[in-house]
Amino acid sequence: MSQTADVKVGKSPWGPNDERGALNLLDESVRADVLQRADPSRVYDLSVDYFVGMPSFQGAGDPSYQIFMSHTPQGTVVDNLNGVGEHVNRHVCYSGDVVFMYTHTGTHIDSLNHFGVDGQIYNGYRPEENLGSRTWTKGGAETIPPIITRGVLLDIAGLKNVDCLPDSYAITVADLEEALDKAGLALQAGDVPFVRTGRMRYWPDGTKTLGNPPGLSLDAARWLTTQNIAAIGADQECVEVGPSEHEDNWLPGHTHFLAEAGVPMVELLNLEELAKDGVQEFCLIAAPIRLRGASGAPMRPLAMALRKNA
Incomplete structure (x- = not known):
């Protein structure tokens, strides 16, 4: 375990009133490019069903669905x-x-107010002025716009030739670079990478899909945000590796993505069909329920493969 994660709250380059963070990268040109290249012959649904008894975070004191x-x-x-x-x-x-239900049940997106650092959430909003009796007034799920951009599958389980990465495997920068090189892709501004660990192949067995997840190391998370991604996602419950590798921060990936870099996180994605069909880049269309002030919300991401020669 390393000494410190050294995560600090980030200030938005889009101004003191910004609540969207990296989602500001999703401009008209990004949407137009990906939509004209999308192959509508098959639509992949990357979400899971909601049902009584589904895996959730009851162990953390949250209600079951x-x-x-x-x-x-x-x-x-x-x-x-x-x-x-x-x-x-x-x-x-x-x-x-x-x-x-708990708003972080099933396939969902984390809002920027979900995690903070030293009493602040992204862009310096403080609870003394911006947290009411029920919800935050800043950075809630309702501020997340429809996400229409290029998605990139980073299939780390496939890269390692395993059905599922081992518990608590920390994905490295080298793993990400190798996966991109193998796919013949490079990340572009506004992309949304989805990381496949293989955990969703066991869904809905909560004993195999939750707890001690393989996921991104903090170094890998920081490398991804230097690529100007708009959001990040994974097929497990927290995107990052667990338990934490840093003694001063129990979820350093969350605090980096959300509070430091302003990058929303999509969790519990079903990436199995994309991987099975070898779809490595795709048109991503996703939007959460507009729960005002909520720290997260259910999301139904849809993907269409991109035509290579469009």
Whole structure:
């Protein structure tokens, strides 16, 4: 374990009122380029289903995913809450649901207010002025725009010729460079790299998909942000390696990406079909639920392979 991570809160180059961080790199030219090259013959859904009993963070004290019906066809007949009577309620069959969950359940994106350093979140926002009784007023999930850009698969499990990287394997800068070289790609400003460890092949077995994750070392995380990426993602629960390699910071990757570099993080992606089909660069289209002030939100990322000769 090294001595310190030495992560500091970052100031946005887009000004003192910025809440989007690196997502500001997603301009019209980035969107136009990737959309015109997208092959719509197959759309890859990179998200997971939500269901009762799914792996989540109950061990950290967060609630498990729950869904229950607030209205059923037969119950509507009995309750007659709408006041239209039995005959109409037997004719019109009404169902409704309620969902209760931790916002970091399943495939989701971390907002920039999720982690901070020394009492501040990205761009110097402090809780004394910007944290209410319910949510932050800065850096929440509602500030994340639709993400339409080039995605790049960094298949580290494939690079190592294993089904899944070993527990707590720290992905290095050399691993990332070798994966890019093998794919014949280089990262460009506004790209979103997705790191495959192989963990999602075991989903939804929580004993194999959560805990002691292989993931990015802090050096690898810092190298990625020097490439001007817009966001980062992985097929495990925290993108970075766990447990931490740094004694002063239990999630140095989170504090670097979110608080220092302003780079949102997408977690628990299903990258298995992309890897199986050898799709290494793709048009990424993704957006979270606009939960105002939330530290994260469910996301359904979609991918379409890019035509090579477009």
